[in-house]
Amino acid sequence: MQDCIFCKIVRREIPAEIVYEDEGVMVFKDINPVAPVHLLVIPKKHIPTFFDLQEEDVSVLGRVQLAAARVAAKMNLEKGFRLVSNCREDAGQLVFHLHYHLLGGRPFGWPPG
C-alpha cells in the first residue's frame, strides 16, 4: 500500500533496523522501544487489522508467529516475552498494517492498562 509506513519499510523506502526477514515476514526494531527488546513482527502483505484477515492469510500469520518465536529464542528471551497486537482504537492501534509487538527483557504487568 502506497502510504503505509510499514509497507515502505518492507519496500526499503524508509530505513529500519531489520533483524529477520523471509518471503512473507519482516521483523524490525520499534522506533520508540518500551522494553529492552521491542520488535515489530509483520506480514509483508498489507493487512490493516485483524478484521481484514482472509482465509488466504492463515498461513502467513502462522509464519509471523513462528518468526516471533525464533527471533525470541535468538535474542535469549528464554525467561519469557510478550507478543501483543493492538487492534483499532480501543487498543491504541496507530499503524494500520497488522503487526505484533515482541516485547522482552523485563517483566510485564497483567492486566495491561
Ligand code: 5GP
Ligand atoms: P501500534 O499501532 O500497535 O499502536 O504501534 C505502532 C508502533 O510502530 C509503535 O510502537 C511505534 O513506535 C512504531 N513505529 C511507528 N512508526 C515507525 C517507524 O517509522 N519505524 C519503526 N521502526 N517503528 C515505527
Ligand code: ZN
Ligand atoms: Zn502496509
